Amino acid sequence: MLKKITLLLLLSNFCYGQELIYTVDLHSTATHKVGVRVELKKMGATTVTYQMPIWAPGAYSVTHYGHYISDFKAFDKNGKELSVQQANGDRWEISNAKDIANISYSVSDSHKDSTSLYFAMAHIDTNFFFANGTCLFGYVNDKKNIPSTVDYDFPYEWKLATALDPLPSGKHDGTAPPDFKYSGFEAKNYDELADAPIMAGVDSIFQTHSFKDGTATYDIVLATDRKFEMDSLEYYIHKIVHAETEFFHDTPFKHYTFLINAPTYFKSPSMSFGALEHANSSDYLLVNLPWKMFKSQELATFSHEFFHLWNVKRIHSALLGPFDYTKRVMTTSLWLSEGITDYYSRTILTRWNILPYHSFEESVSQLSKAANRSKAAKSETLEQLSIDESDFDLGKATVFYFKGTLVGLLLDIEIRSRTDNKKSLDDVMFALNAEAKKGKTFKDSELIGKMEKITGLDLQDFYKKYIAGTDSLPIDEYLKKMGVGNIETGTQTESRIALGGKLNFESENSTAYVERVDSSTPFASAGIMEGDTLKTLNGKPFTIQEIVDLQNGQPPVTLEIEVIRKGQQKHFSVFVEKRNKTTKPKTAYGPLPDATPLEVAIRHGIVGKDY
Ligand SMILES: [Zn+2]
Numbered sequence: 001m002l003k004k005i006t007l008l009l010l011l012s013n014f015c016y017g018q019e020l021i022y023t024v025d026l027h028s029t030a031t032h033k034v035g036v037r038v039e040l041k042k043m044g045a046t047t048v049t050y051q052m053p054i055w056a057p058g059a060y061s062v063t064h065y066g067h068y069i070s071d072f073k074a075f076d077k078n079g080k081e082l083s084v085q086q087a088n089g090d091r092w093e094i095s096n097a098k099d100i101a102n103i104s105y106s107v108s109d110s111h112k113d114s115t116s117l118y119f120a121m122a123h124i125d126t127n128f129f130f131a132n133g134t135c136l137f138g139y140v141n142d143k144k145n146i147p148s149t150v151d152y153d154f155p156y157e158w159k160l161a162t163a164l165d166p167l168p169s170g171k172h173d174g175t176a177p178p179d180f181k182y183s184g185f186e187a188k189n190y191d192e193l194a195d196a197p198i199m200a201g202v203d204s205i206f207q208t209h210s211f212k213d214g215t216a217t218y219d220i221v222l223a224t225d226r227k228f229e230m231d232s233l234e235y236y237i238h239k240i241v242h243a244e245t246e247f248f249h250d251t252p253f254k255h256y257t258f259l260i261n262a263p264t265y266f267k268s269p270s271m272s273f274g275a276l277e278h279a280n281s282s283d284y285l286l287v288n289l290p291w292k293m294f295k296s297q298e299l300a301t302f303s304h305e306f307f308h309l310w311n312v313k314r315i316h317s318a319l320l321g322p323f324d325y326t327k328r329v330m331t332t333s334l335w336l337s338e339g340i341t342d343y344y345s346r347t348i349l350t351r352w353n354i355l356p357y358h359s360f361e362e363s364v365s366q367l368s369k370a371a372n373r374s375k376a377a378k379s380e381t382l383e384q385l386s387i388d389e390s391d392f393d394l395g396k397a398t399v400f401y402f403k404g405t406l407v408g409l410l411l412d413i414e415i416r417s418r419t420d421n422k423k424s425l426d427d428v429m430f431a432l433n434a435e436a437k438k439g440k441t442f443k444d445s446e447l448i449g450k451m452e453k454i455t456g457l458d459l460q461d462f463y464k465k466y467i468a469g470t471d472s473l474p475i476d477e478y479l480k481k482m483g484v485g486n487i488e489t490g491t492q493t494e495s496r497i498a499l500g501g502k503l504n505f506e507s508e509n510s511t512a513y514v515e516r517v518d519s520s521t522p523f524a525s526a527g528i529m530e531g532d533t534l535k536t537l538n539g540k541p542f543t544i545q546e547i548v549d550l551q552n553g554q555p556p557v558t559l560e561i562e563v564i565r566k567g568q569q570k571h572f573s574v575f576v577e578k579r580n581k582t583t584k585p586k587t588a589y590g591p592l593p594d595a596t597p598l599e600v601a602i603r604h605g606i607v608g609k610d611y
Pocket of ligand 1: 277304305308337338341
């Protein structure tokens, strides 16, 4: 017993001796820079290195946070400046550093950087400061397990919120949220420090709410320039956190913070809206829209980031933690971390009655359209797109949030329909969570095999087609297995000018080719033929916009059209006497009346029992 106590004391002394103290000075944010000072204790090495990360967990793209560092200096305990060599864009080496006492540097604003999105960068302005932890902090001598404290030095009339635990000795003015007036925080290791974003600014821009659910407390900190419906926001965020902690029967934190920057549209610092997940917080760049619009657009965003607490923060590939901040991450597993997270972010909303059932049907319809439009979704597999995430390409990165979501839905239906609804993707998530809770990660190549073991199914065919392959997704075929299909919801009458043919545009502003001419229509009567290239309409280029304007015009009209036929320019007058009236059935996804009991049970399992 005595030995154990001695060992514990020694350990705690050792930890104390290695502690790093970071101070961030927020007094000169008008210069779009902040100063960072790192105090080092008893490093004991003759050469000290300081490494900034090249990428941020969750954002994945390689951005090189060292590129935003300037005035890097190091001093010994007598205040003498030490010699510093920059080894590469993100790494510094300090020689003769046996008596090193501190390092200091400036961090510049990077929120308009083209290598990542707003919420992974630093936004430094006169009255506002936001930064992902990776923008501000580096680590010493390649050691990421050193505990640290951070002291934010900010103007008296400012507030600051971050998800780190406040130091017991920090100052606090007693108003919610609890950490709002603290200035000092602690982090167990570098991962925790880098994972805690910070938002600060003048008091007047903040609106805050706090609530408790189960064993945890939640803070919502929102920065904006116009009043926001905080009561409604709290009501729905509370429902979401309740649903997802209930889903996993698990709350992997005591305290969680939602950091939301939501200016009105024209005041937005960036058009890269979205959010980033962290271990006990998430940060957002959204627009302060009227509540009804905000609710329909953004509840799934909160639901998505919160679901990441389990799926990616805990359940993840060995390549996604412990992190190597110096190498680009090359994982094939983001179809699970992003796609399946996004699938649950939507279905949980209907399963827990937070949004009505038709919101699920509407999302499936919108996501299918997006998947059909995306070139990347058709030409690259989800596994390849996952590897591509370390390059910043929005066209590719967004595929996870429509095709990835739909693959999650299809996989859930596949498992449920082949096991008589006895197993589901939920079982996969629960089993993966139980393993991850013990600190286990998986190899990318093991992932589908694990799912097969949990469900007792051979999933190779599904995997090869839709995850490791580019087969188009048979959405309707799968929806049928959950008793959902395209059903008539009424009729739709359209009245517009139609020329009577099919045109092909190579791009939005290119010329049109006539693919088909229908008989007894204005095109046919005027003599326009298949294969003609339409050059001008009433003297203007024949673009998609011109066609849209034309369709809404008032007949009778005569249109002067120039075409190229076999290399020769020809002129036609096309007379349009009246509008074309068409009545079409209106269809939307909905529950099929003739669904089998199994199909209904699968539907209930996925989107909730009320439907
Ligand atoms: Zn995500």
